[in-house]
Amino acid sequence: MDPNTPNHVAIIMDGNGRWAEARGLPRSEGHKAGAEPVRTILKAAHREKIRYLTLYTFSTENWNRSKEEVDNLFTLLVKYIDQETMELFTSGVQLKGTGDLDRLPKMALDTLREAEKITAVNTDLTLTLALSYGSRAELARAAKQIARKVSSGELNPDKVSEETLLSEMWTAALPDVDLLIRTGGDIRVSNFLLWHIAYAELHFTETLWPDFGESHLLAALEDFRSRKRRFGRAG
Ligand code: IPE
Ligand code: IPE
Ligand code: MG
Numbered sequence: 001m002d003p004n005t006p007n008h009v010a011i012i013m014d015g016n017g018r019w020a021e022a023r024g025l026p027r028s029e030g031h032k033a034g035a036e037p038v039r040t041i042l043k044a045a046h047r048e049k050i051r052y053l054t055l056y057t058f059s060t061e062n063w064n065r066s067k068e069e070v071d072n073l074f075t076l077l078v079k080y081i082d083q084e085t086m087e088l089f090t091s092g093v094q095l096k097g098t099g100d101l102d103r104l105p106k107m108a109l110d111t112l113r114e115a116e117k118i119t120a121v122n123t124d125l126t127l128t129l130a131l132s133y134g135s136r137a138e139l140a141r142a143a144k145q146i147a148r149k150v151s152s153g154e155l156n157p158d159k160v161s162e163e164t165l166l167s168e169m170w171t172a173a174l175p176d177v178d179l180l181i182r183t184g185g186d187i188r189v190s191n192f193l194l195w196h197i198a199y200a201e202l203h204f205t206e207t208l209w210p211d212f213g214e215s216h217l218l219a220a221l222e223d224f225r226s227r228k229r230r231f232g233r234a235g
Contacts, residue, residue: 004225006178008052009045010193010200013037015184015208028072033210035080042127044214045093052126055110056192060134061099074108077131085115092124092127098170099133128174135194142168171196179224181217183209201227 001007013034020030038055045053058073080084081095088095095123097112104112112131155164166172175195177200185206189197203220205212228235 002049003056003229005049006221006224007050007222008054008196009050009176009179009181010054010056010197011041012056012180012182012184012190013209013212014182014186014190016186016210018216019208019210021170027069027071027087029213030208030210031073031076035076037209037212038080040214040216041082041212044092044094044126045126045181048217049127052128053130054098054130054193054224055175056133056190057129058099058131058133059191060137061131061191063103074105077108077129078111081115085118086218088115088127089119089122092122093119094122094124094172095119095127096126096128097131098128098174100137101131101168103132108167115227128171130192132189133170134192138170139165139195141170166195169195176200179203181205181220182217183207183212199229199231201229 016034016214019033020027023029042053042059054147057060057077061188062073063070072167072183084198085095089096095112095115097116099113101109108131146155146160146164152159173191174196177196178197179195180193180200181203182189185204185208187204201224203223205216205220207216
């Protein structure tokens with residue numbers, strides 16, 4: 001693996017609402033405009049030989065938005081997946097969903113499952129959409145699963161390790177994040193992949209998600225290459 005290229009890039013795609021408001025448009029227009037950068041960034045990530053791209057698409061906390069906004073977001077998700085599945089399939093991209101997927105509207109879940117099935121054979125790049133995802137909910141659920149296994153005698157508590165915990169997480173199949181990007185100007189992680197970002201390099205940009213393009217991704221990769229990763233070792 002080339003240490004100059006992050007194996008796993010995760011993105012908090014923020015700023016759609018502000019992008020729309022700045023143009024006097026409803027927030028929904030910002031979400032609609034947010035589909036184009038997903039296409040652009042996916043293509044660029046593929047070309048840069050990034051193996052895992054994980055996008056924060058809808059958080060556990062986003063359920064607290066208005067029903068109108070939530071419905072709109074899932075309608076756009078279904079549209080995006082319907083439009084892109086064949087392109088993903090032919091270009092070698094595997095699409096996956098992660099999070100509390102049982103909470104998704106049936107239409108969204110069915111569409112996602114179908115696209116996962118179609119693209120399952122692909123191994124170039126795994127595109128994971130975090131949907132109804134929150135790290136605290138994920139960790140609490142993993143703890144519950146482990147407690148169940150311990151109380152049924154299936155698991156020895158002395159054998160519980162980092163790997164055990166990870167294996168019970170929605171994101172068990174994802175490797176550690178190397179580079180975390182957040183658009184939209186806020187310097188926070190908003191309950192995203194807390195386990196996997198333990199040693200990630202963090203890149204924050206003021207650019208709003210609908211304006212995020214290939215040049216912004218390349219700048220983030222350049223920033224990544226300039227970092228000295230020590231993982232706790234002496235420099
Ligand atoms: C990110 O954009 C998309 C989702 C969270 C679904 P926002 O909708 O949070 O946009 P801002 O932060 O209000 O500008
Ligand atoms: C994070 O953005 C969630 C997604 C991008 C899906 P938010 O807009 O929900 O985050 P906060 O509320 O500003 O922390
Ligand atoms: Mg936001």
